Amino acid sequence: MQTQQHSLVLCRKQEADTVNKQCKMCGKVVTFTDTTIRRHNANGKYIYQFAIYKCPKNHSWNKKLGIYKSFSEHVDPESIVPTEFETVPENKKISISLDDNIYEWIEITISEVDGHFRLDRTLSDQIEGISRSAISQKIKAGTILLNNCLTKPSQRLSLHDKITIKVN
Structure with missing residues (x-):
C-alpha cells in the first residue's frame, strides 16, 4: 500500500x-487601517505575531494576532519544510476515493498558515465529497490523526x- 502526500497553504483572503x-x-478616536504588514517578536519560549495598523497621520498601533511556541532545540529548516509534496492549488480540492x-x-x-483554521473545517473545505460531521466522526474514531x-x-x-x- 502507498501513501498519498499533499501540502496545503492556508490563507484567509x-x-x-x-x-x-x-x-x-x-489625542482622539481615529480610524486605524491594516497595512497587511506582520511583525514577529520572540522571547526564547514564544513567538508573538502582530498586525501593524496606521492612523491617517501615520501613527502606528500593533494588534496581537497570535502566540506560537518556539523550538526548544535547534532544528534544521530543511528537515521541517516538505519539498517533495504536491501543493494543493487554492481553488482545487483533494479527491479521495474510498x-x-x-x-x-x-x-x-x-x-x-495565515489566520486561524480548525482541523474539521479545513478538511471539509479541502477534501471533495465528505461532510464536516463525517470528518468529525473520523477524528473522534481515530482514523484522522x-x-x-488523537485530537479533537x-x-x-x-x-x-x-x-x-x-x-480504508
Whole structure:
C-alpha cells in the first residue's frame, strides 16, 4: 500500500481591515487601517505575531494576532519544510476515493498558515465529497490523526502540522 502526500497553504483572503481606536499621538478616536504588514517578536519560549495598523497621520498601533511556541532545540529548516509534496492549488480540492485500494493513507502537511483554521473545517473545505460531521466522526474514531496523535475536531492547525487520514 502507498501513501498519498499533499501540502496545503492556508490563507484567509483579507481586505484592508479598519478599527476605530483612540490614537495616543493624535489625542482622539481615529480610524486605524491594516497595512497587511506582520511583525514577529520572540522571547526564547514564544513567538508573538502582530498586525501593524496606521492612523491617517501615520501613527502606528500593533494588534496581537497570535502566540506560537518556539523550538526548544535547534532544528534544521530543511528537515521541517516538505519539498517533495504536491501543493494543493487554492481553488482545487483533494479527491479521495474510498473504493480504490491504491492508497492506504493520505498525508497532508501544512506548509503555510495565515489566520486561524480548525482541523474539521479545513478538511471539509479541502477534501471533495465528505461532510464536516463525517470528518468529525473520523477524528473522534481515530482514523484522522494530527501529528500522529488523537485530537479533537476543533483543534487549530499550525505551520508544519501533519494530518494523516486512513482511507480504508
